[in-house]
Amino acid sequence: MSFKKLYAFLEELNKNNNKEWMDEHREHYHDVRDFYIDWLNTMNIELAKIDPDYFDTPGKKAINRINNNLMFHPNKPVYKDHFGAGLDQRSKQGDFYIHIGISENFIGGGYWHPSSKLLKSIRAAIDYNGEDFKKIINKKSFKNMFGELMEDNPLKTSPKGYSQDHKHIDLLRKKSFAVGVNLTRQEIMSPDFSDRVIEVYKELLPFRRYLNEAVTV
Known part of the structure; x- marks a missing residue:
């Protein structure tokens, strides 16, 4: 698995943004998600070496849900077009955020x-x-x-x-x-x-x- 394959999955999901397609490709989704979580686990370890105040944030805690919140945003697609994650995460705000997606790729914080x-x-x-x-x-x-x-x-x-x-x-x-x-x-x-x-x-x-x-x- 690689980031190249992660992008390929997101491209396919973007073309077929519905629960039926996701259910059929659930195993592929979990393969991609597990790859990203493993990479986040590695970064979690590396960043902790740099910062004595770093807050341990395993990949499973860091990664955001891929589902959009349709209760508050009913006009959005069922699924996001990106994988987002927040490391050094004491709370959802103020973390070190990594965004990997089709339309945007960035790292930020604050x-x-x-x-x-x-x-x-x-x-x-x-x-x-x-x-x-x-x-x-x-x-x-x-x-x-x-x-x-x-x-x-x-x-x-x-x-x-x-x-x-x-x-x-x-x-x-x-x-x-x-x-x-x-x-x-x-x-x-x-x-x-x-x-x-x-x-x-x-x-x-x-x-x-x-x-x-x-x-x-």
Whole structure:
């Protein structure tokens, strides 16, 4: 099994996105899923060697369901067009996310659409020591890898409790604090993909540590 075969399965599923086809190809699905879980288990071990605060996340816990939640999104297809997984996962938010799919391939981390409680904590941290956060996101190697924070329709005014002329108002207006690096299929299918994942993890660590500390204080 390989990432090439994983893509081949996703392409077929995308053409036949229904329960009947999945039931007929359930064994193939489990072969692909087991391959991805095994790879995630390897990465789980390797990343734990890098980060003393790493939260052990076996592949079966890391991998997301391939079914779309039709209760909340009834217009979506039955199945996703990707395999997603979150390593270093104390919770669903703030993990180290790997997305391998037909239309998108990326690695990212941070807080995308955090709850109002978590967002309030992040803003409080930025109010207290936003200079430290800006040093992280403005570091040359960080900029080269991730560019800017992902945009998420920021507030047009200041959030409650903060003035319009706050020195970090550009950050305080944000509703999400996440970054990612896009990848090609060729990069994912290459022999050094795992090395690339480790490289991204290392660069992302200070960013994730700042945010994780902000929401736990």
